[in-house]
Amino acid sequence: MRALLPGVAVGLLLLGGCSAMGDALKFEDVKPWQRGVLAQDDMQLVPDAMESYADDHLYFSKEAATGGKGVGGGGCGCN
Amino acid sequence: MNKLVRIVASLLMLAVLAPSSGLAAKAEGFTLQGRGAPVDLSAYRGRVVYLDFWASWCTPCRKSFPWMNAMQKQYGKYGLEVVAVNLDENRGLAEQFLRQTPAEFTVAFDPTGRTAEHYRVQVMPSSYLINRNGELVAEHKGFRRVDTARLEKEIRQLLASR
Numbered sequence: 001m002r003a004l005l006p007g008v009a010v011g012l013l014l015l016g017g018c019s020a021m022g023d024a025l026k027f028e029d030v031k032p033w034q035r036g037v038l039a040q041d042d043m044q045l046v047p048d049a050m051e052s053y054a055d056d057h058l059y060f061s062k063e064a065a066t067g068g069k070g071v072g073g074g075g076c077g078c079n
Numbered sequence: 080m081n082k083l084v085r086i087v088a089s090l091l092m093l094a095v096l097a098p099s100s101g102l103a104a105k106a107e108g109f110t111l112q113g114r115g116a117p118v119d120l121s122a123y124r125g126r127v128v129y130l131d132f133w134a135s136w137c138t139p140c141r142k143s144f145p146w147m148n149a150m151q152k153q154y155g156k157y158g159l160e161v162v163a164v165n166l167d168e169n170r171g172l173a174e175q176f177l178r179q180t181p182a183e184f185t186v187a188f189d190p191t192g193r194t195a196e197h198y199r200v201q202v203m204p205s206s207y208l209i210n211r212n213g214e215l216v217a218e219h220k221g222f223r224r225v226d227t228a229r230l231e232k233e234i235r236q237l238l239a240s241r
Contacts (some may be wrong), residue, residue, distance in 0.1 A: 032195075035136070036135070036136045036167060039136035
């Protein structure tokens with residue numbers, strides 16, 4: 001019993017440490033007014049709409065790969 | 080039967096009255112840095128305050144500025160005070176915005192966002208109407224051209240009530 005005690009103490013300490021780590025890893029929600037960085041041009045999924053349109057067009061015309069991007073077009077040769 | 084009718088009627092009355100009295104709490108006070116002197120909300124007691132929360136990166140905010148200028152110009156003499164709280168963490172971005180989009184009304188700066196937290200801002204921009212007694216009476220999320228007529232009507236009603 002006596003030999004067990006240090007082990008229990010260490011276990012409790014570890015548990016405490018884990019919960020403290022958990023607290024540190026909690027992410028706070030981004031508030032609506034904290035979206036300044038997300039709103040920057042560099043952060044957009046499509047950085048340049050025109051360029052992305054041109055890329056898509058080349059892809060579909062050179063590789064005959066209609067469809068696969070977006071919803072419409074299934075390779076039926078009608079567009 | 081008569082009793083039932085009376086209960087239903089009083090419940091209906093409550094349902095009708097509740098929304099109008101629901102928001103009439105005192106508006107949370109604040110003192111923030113302004114473009115010159117500090118901006119203290121309590122200084123506008125007795126006036127109708129259109130409290131707006133904005134940021135430099137927010138596109139509809141930019142659209143709201145000319146309208147807020149117009150409101151301040153038209154109704155300022157009747158007791159309207161447009162107070163626009165900027166929530167940019169970097170004040171330089173706000174100053175840059177103000178150079179491009181002039182504001183002819185009171186502007187305050189809250190880089191901590193604490194006021195927005197108090198007013199539970201959910202979207203950018205958000206605006207609040209505070210009556211002459213310092214009570215929060217209306218909340219508006221976002222800014223759309225189509226809403227401006229209704230907003231202006233609410234402002235006029237508040238200005239008319241002493």
